[in-house]
Amino acid sequence: MSEATSEAFLDAVLRAIACTRNDGPDGEAYDRGVVEPARHIRDLEKEAGGRALTRDEVERVLGWLETVLDTKRVPEDEREHHRTRIAEAGGLTVVTRGPA
Numbered sequence: 590m591s592e593a594t595s596e597a598f599l600d601a602v603l604r605a606i607a608c609t610r611n612d613g614p615d616g617e618a619y620d621r622g623v624v625e626p627a628r629h630i631r632d633l634e635k636e637a638g639g640r641a642l643t644r645d646e647v648e649r650v651l652g653w654l655e656t657v658l659d660t661k662r663v664p665e666d667e668r669e670h671h672r673t674r675i676a677e678a679g680g681l682t683v684v685t686r687g688p689a
Contacts, residue, residue, distance in 0.1 A: 594641070594678075594679055594680045595637060595639070595642045596639060597678040598642070598647070598650075598675065598678050598679030598680075598681075599630065599633075599634045599637075599642075599650065600678065601674055601677075601679065602650055602651075602654050602675055603631070605654065605658075605671040605674070605675060606626075606627050606630075606654065609657070609661050609667065610663075611623070611660075611662075612662040612663075613661045613662045618660060619660065621660075622656055622657065622659065623657050623661060626653035626654070626656045627653075629649075630654075633646060633649070633650065647679070647681075651675075654675075658671070
């Protein structure tokens with residue numbers, strides 16, 4: 590993944606997190622399932638400093654995204670929409686669920 594593609598990928602992931610409606614629980618579950626994963630992604634973005642992400646980093650980001658989507662109880666059709674947009678932005682051929 591190139592530097593430019595990495596930035597577009599991370600932007601698309603963070604946009605998906607920000608744009609999805611929260612139909613999940615509030616409070617502590619939201620902090621653990623949405624706020625913390627989003628913070629991990631932003632921290633990785635800063636750490637990467639514009640360099641290309643490794644495959645492991647991409648998989649971690651996708652895992653964190655799935656944690657957020659699970660916590661927010663996002664319907665599968667909306668998830669697929671976001672996965673497609675993220676794959677296009679990141680130059681990925683397939684976006685699969687990875688470990689959180």
